[in-house]
Amino acid sequence: MEEPAILVRGACKHYGVKDRTNVLESLDLTVPRGCIYALLGASGSGKTTLLNCMVGTKCLNSGTIRLLGTIPGESGAASPGPRVGYMPQENALYQELTIWETMKYFGWIAGMSTDEIKSRLRFLAELLLITDLDQQIWTLSGGEQRRISFAAALLYGPEIIILDEPTVGLDPILRESVWRYLIDLVDREQCTIVLTTHYIEETRQAHKVGLMRKGYVIAESSPRALLQRFQVDTLEEVFLKLSTLQDITEKDGSTRFVCRIQDDFTCSTAKKYNHPVRTSSPKHKIKALVWKQFVTLLRNVPLLLFTVMSAALSVSLFFIGVGHDPTGITVAQVNYETNRSYCAPIHCDSTSLSCNYLEILSSRFSNLRHLSSEGEAYALLRSGQIQAFFVVKDDFSPNMRRRIFDSRNLLTPAGVDVYRDYTAKDIAMYTKKVTVDAFDEFTSLFLDSCNVNRKLMKAPINVETPVYGEASVETTYMGGPAYLLMVSFCVASIVTSCSVLIERNEGTYDRVFAMGVRHVEILISHIITDSCLIVGQIVSSLSVAFLIFGLPLKGSIFLIFALAVANSFSGMCFGYAISSILKNESAVMHLLSGSMTPAVLLSGTMWPREGMHPFLQEAAWYLPITQAAHSILSILHRGWGLSRPTVYLGFANCFSWAAIFLVICLVFLRYEKT
Numbered sequence: 001m002e003e004p005a006i007l008v009r010g011a012c013k014h015y016g017v018k019d020r021t022n023v024l025e026s027l028d029l030t031v032p033r034g035c036i037y038a039l040l041g042a043s044g045s046g047k048t049t050l051l052n053c054m055v056g057t058k059c060l061n062s063g064t065i066r067l068l069g070t071i072p073g074e075s076g077a078a079s080p081g082p083r084v085g086y087m088p089q090e091n092a093l094y095q096e097l098t099i100w101e102t103m104k105y106f107g108w109i110a111g112m113s114t115d116e117i118k119s120r121l122r123f124l125a126e127l128l129l130i131t132d133l134d135q136q137i138w139t140l141s142g143g144e145q146r147r148i149s150f151a152a153a154l155l156y157g158p159e160i161i162i163l164d165e166p167t168v169g170l171d172p173i174l175r176e177s178v179w180r181y182l183i184d185l186v187d188r189e190q191c192t193i194v195l196t197t198h199y200i201e202e203t204r205q206a207h208k209v210g211l212m213r214k215g216y217v218i219a220e221s222s223p224r225a226l227l228q229r230f231q232v233d234t235l236e237e238v239f240l241k242l243s244t245l246q247d248i249t250e251k252d253g254s255t256r257f258v259c260r261i262q263d264d265f266t267c268s269t270a271k272k273y274n275h276p277v278r279t280s281s282p283k284h285k286i287k288a289l290v291w292k293q294f295v296t297l298l299r300n301v302p303l304l305l306f307t308v309m310s311a312a313l314s315v316s317l318f319f320i321g322v323g324h325d326p327t328g329i330t331v332a333q334v335n336y337e338t339n340r341s342y343c344a345p346i347h348c349d350s351t352s353l354s355c356n357y358l359e360i361l362s363s364r365f366s367n368l369r370h371l372s373s374e375g376e377a378y379a380l381l382r383s384g385q386i387q388a389f390f391v392v393k394d395d396f397s398p399n400m401r402r403r404i405f406d407s408r409n410l411l412t413p414a415g416v417d418v419y420r421d422y423t424a425k426d427i428a429m430y431t432k433k434v435t436v437d438a439f440d441e442f443t444s445l446f447l448d449s450c451n452v453n454r455k456l457m458k459a460p461i462n463v464e465t466p467v468y469g470e471a472s473v474e475t476t477y478m479g480g481p482a483y484l485l486m487v488s489f490c491v492a493s494i495v496t497s498c499s500v501l502i503e504r505n506e507g508t509y510d511r512v513f514a515m516g517v518r519h520v521e522i523l524i525s526h527i528i529t530d531s532c533l534i535v536g537q538i539v540s541s542l543s544v545a546f547l548i549f550g551l552p553l554k555g556s557i558f559l560i561f562a563l564a565v566a567n568s569f570s571g572m573c574f575g576y577a578i579s580s581i582l583k584n585e586s587a588v589m590h591l592l593s594g595s596m597t598p599a600v601l602l603s604g605t606m607w608p609r610e611g612m613h614p615f616l617q618e619a620a621w622y623l624p625i626t627q628a629a630h631s632i633l634s635i636l637h638r639g640w641g642l643s644r645p646t647v648y649l650g651f652a653n654c655f656s657w658a659a660i661f662l663v664i665c666l667v668f669l670r671y672e673k674t
């Protein structure tokens with residue numbers, strides 16, 4: 001006797017490690033060849049789970065499934081692969097593609113040539129009343145999309161077609177036409193169809209109906225035999241009677257109810273349809289996946305441009321907004337020595353040296369207010385109207401001279417008192433620095449005017465020109481490159497995790513997995529497409545940094561580019577890892593923002609690692625970004641090459657993290673199948 005198309009025996013399946021409640025509980029089911037088998041069951045009864053195990057995208061915990069004489073998932077098995085056509089519950093189509101592109105994509109994945117796809121599509125378009133092949137999927141109605149989804153499952157002439165609720169959400173007329181297609185198809189191509197549905201009465205048109213409840217099939221037979229057995233007019237009544245019988249029988253929990261109905265099946269007809277024997281190489285599948293991803297990207301040019309330019313935009317804002325000396329600080333001065341508004345040129349016997357000092361100070365603070373009393377200045381500082389004030393003592397000039405010519409008898413230092421608002425620490429520190437620098441400049445000029453060596457009032461320390469880097473270079477140029485790495489890492493992980501999640505949640509992965517595409521092929525295709533995006537991002541951000549903001553470069557631009565790519569690559573892999581662990585966008589976004597913030601804070605770009613707790617210093621060194629940030633500064637400002645440990649450790653860190661993330665990703669994807 002011919003082996004059934006699908007034979008399920010003692011199938012058990014549970015999800016998760018802790019919850020071992022079986023979704024499928026010793027389920028038996030037989031689908032004869034050339035039949036339409038309708039699987040009925042309440043929502044949540046495990047129909048989709050069973051179909052997933054049939055197409056090989058999920059594994060049973062125990063029991064067996066034989067599909068076309070092979071065990072799903074084993075090498076050389078019919079499923080997953082193009083011998084089985086699978087239409088998931090969702091339409092599982094790419095909204096940006098046209099109907100023709102959709103068919104081309106699924107056809108290529110199944111190993112068809114473009115000409116084969118064209119000729120097969122002519123037949124399907126006629127069968128399913130598809131007229132305009134250039135319409136994009138998102139422009140189609142729900143019913144039209146359902147038909148396209150259906151056509152995609154039939155395209156490559158599979159021997160078994162598995163349809164998860166093909167008629168859900170369709171109006172009665174469309175539902176009727178779907179059934180007509182199915183009957184016509186089985187007749188023309190002698191394929192076997194398994195479908196699930198909630199609409200009990202429409203299954204009268206099936207050859208065999210299985211009623212599934214509490215994880216197993218309580219009865220399976222032809223609709224006619226079922227109606228006869230229970231002497232009722234509708235299948236709905238049959239289902240109700242069977243459910244009641246099951247509840248009564250299983251009341252004490254010890255017995256199991258299965259209604260056996262004698263019914264001999266011979267659906268497969270004599271005429272033979274030659275189902276094409278299809279195999280698709282990994283290269284073909286990856287080509288199709290990459291092609292689809294590029295077409296989808298190019299359909300949304302504004303989004304593509306934003307993705308490529310977002311890092312450059314962020315880097316520009318950093319260069320414009322961060323690391324520059326503060327301007328517009330509002331300060332005040334109270335001068336008890338002189339209230340002259342005009343300062344005579346500085347000379348050794350001057351009685352108004354404070355005027356010369358304040359003149360230098362006012363050239364550094366554009367908003368320097370002149371006040372008459374300390375009390376007034378205090379009030380303004382307390383009310384937040386000024387950020388600091390200086391009080392110059394009435395004996396400033398004689399004291400300055402005594403510091404030089406009679407310093408042994410000096411009782412009070414030449415006096416400027418500085419009062420600051422320390423709420424904004426950076427501004428307060430900057431104010432102090434400017435005040436001291438201005439005083440240095442003033443004393444130099446004053447000593448010149450007295451013919452005394454300038455060095456007399458300087459600390460006996462020579463600060464030589466820096467060995468590496470330039471003292472005059474703004475902080476922006478120190479923080480900017482590390483910020484560039486940080487942004488590109490974050491953008492890369494967001495881009496990749498979103499692209500994976502969108503596809504997964506649209507159900508399109510389930511379809512291609514059922515066609516035999518492997519997780520690793522999907523991963524490779526994403527790496528290819530996302531790498532192009534990332535190279536675009538890095539080229540644009542480096543161009544902005546070097547060409548627009550004049551970031552100085554001592555080392556090799558190629559090395560900088562390579563390091564930025566390696567760093568973004570680890571960001572990409574981070575995106576893949578978290579999207580393989582978490583299944584919804586908001587959870588991924590929370591994890592991304594939650595993990596990015598510490599990585600960024602501890603990377604040494606915001607605050608030097610040397611300022612952290614010793615334990616954290618050590619831990620921070622091994623985080624992604626930290627070593628790459630050190631590395632990029634050494635290439636840029638020291639001109640170091642790959643032979644230096646600081647530089648190659650930056651690369652090594654990026655690749656190590658990338659490898660760790662990829663392994664996590666592959667482990668979780670494998671776990672997902674179980």
Ligand SMILES: Nc1ncnc2c1ncn2[C@@H]1O[C@H](COP(=O)(O)OP(=O)(O)OP(=O)(O)O)[C@@H](O)[C@H]1O
Nearest residue numbers: 015016023041042043044045046047048049050089
């Ligand atoms: N990946 C999963 N992890 C954990 N539980 C799952 C998973 N997939 C399904 N389940 C659970 O298994 C049970 C059966 O789900 P399944 O989708 O197979 O039912 P169904 O009969 O197809 O439902 P419907 O008709 O509503 O589609 C449900 O309780 C569901 O919550």
